[in-house]
Amino acid sequence: MITGHEPAGEVVAVGPGVTTRRVGDRVGTHWVRAACGRCDYCRLGLPVTGQAAFACVAPTTTGFSVQGGHAEYMVVGADETVLLPDGLPFELASPMLCAGYTGWSALRAGEPQPHERVAVLGIGAVGHLAVQFAHACGLETIAMTSSPDKHDVVRRLGADEVVANGAELRAAGGADVILATGTSYPAAAEALTGLRPGGRLVLSGIDPTAPFTVPPSGRGLPFIGTRMQVIGSTHNGPQYLREALDLAAVGKVTPMVEAFPQ
Numbered sequence: 001m002i003t004g005h006e007p008a009g010e011v012v013a014v015g016p017g018v019t020t021r022r023v024g025d026r027v028g029t030h031w032v033r034a035a036c037g038r039c040d041y042c043r044l045g046l047p048v049t050g051q052a053a054f055a056c057v058a059p060t061t062t063g064f065s066v067q068g069g070h071a072e073y074m075v076v077g078a079d080e081t082v083l084l085p086d087g088l089p090f091e092l093a094s095p096m097l098c099a100g101y102t103g104w105s106a107l108r109a110g111e112p113q114p115h116e117r118v119a120v121l122g123i124g125a126v127g128h129l130a131v132q133f134a135h136a137c138g139l140e141t142i143a144m145t146s147s148p149d150k151h152d153v154v155r156r157l158g159a160d161e162v163v164a165n166g167a168e169l170r171a172a173g174g175a176d177v178i179l180a181t182g183t184s185y186p187a188a189a190e191a192l193t194g195l196r197p198g199g200r201l202v203l204s205g206i207d208p209t210a211p212f213t214v215p216p217s218g219r220g221l222p223f224i225g226t227r228m229q230v231i232g233s234t235h236n237g238p239q240y241l242r243e244a245l246d247l248a249a250v251g252k253v254t255p256m257v258e259a260f261p262q
Contacts, residue, residue: 007069050234085249122182169194
C-alpha cells in the first residue's frame with residue numbers, strides 16, 4: 001500500500017469528459033475523498049466530510065483504502081480535488097489538507113465569540129496550526145502543553161499564554177473553548193477543569209486506546225450544572241478546507257515543515 005494522505009501536486013493528465021480540472025492545475029486531495037453512496041449513512045445525503053470515514057461502510061480514504069500520495073504519480077477523481085491558491089507552495093499546501101483542515105474545522109466547530117478565550121491542547125501537527133488560526137482570528141489564545149521546550153515556539157506562533165494542563169488553565173482564568181488536538185482522551189477530560197461554565201470542548205484527535213469519559217467537576221458541580229458541551233470534530237466540510245488554504249496563502253498561518261531532497 002502506498003501511504004500519504006495529504007497529497008498536493010500538478011495535474012499531468014485528465015480523463016475523458018473531465019472539464020473541472022486541466023493539465024497544469026495545482027491541486028490537492030484529502031483524507032476522505034468519497035463515500036460509498038449506498039449505505040444508510042450515505043442515504044442521508046450529507047456532503048462528504050471526515051465523518052464519512054467513521055459512518056460510511058466503504059469510504060474512499062487516501063492512503064488507506066486507495067493508494068496515497070507518497071509516489072511520483074497518483075490517480076484521483078477530479079471532484080475529489082481542491083484547487084490550490086496561487087502562490088502557496090506545495091510543501092505548505094500539503095499539511096493544510098489534513099492537519100490544517102482539522103484544526104480550522106475544530107475552531108469553527110467551537111464557535112468562539114470575539115470576547116472569548118481559546119485554548120489549544122496539544123502542540124503538534126494540528127495544534128501548532130490551531131494556535132495560529134485562533135491568533136489570526138484575533139482571539140486570546142492559550143497553548144496547553146506539558147513540553148517546556150515548546151513554550152518559546154508556540155509563543156512565536158501566536159499564543160498569549162502557555163499552561164501545562166487544565167488545572168493551570170483554570171488558575172490562569174480558564175477558557176471558553178478548548179480545542180483538544182492530541183491523541184489522549186484522558187488529557188482532554190482533565191482539560192475540562194479549565195473550561196468556563198457554558199464552554200465548549202472540541203475533540204479533534206483520535207485516542208486509539210482510551211474512551212473519552214467526563215470526570216467529576218473540579219468545581220463541585222455535576223457536569224449538567226456547568227452547561228458545558230463536548231463536540232466531536234473532524235474534516236467538517238470542503239468550505240473549511242478552502243478557508244484554511246486561503247489563510248495559509250496570505251501568510252496568516254504557516255505550517256512548520258522540513259523539506260527533503262527528491
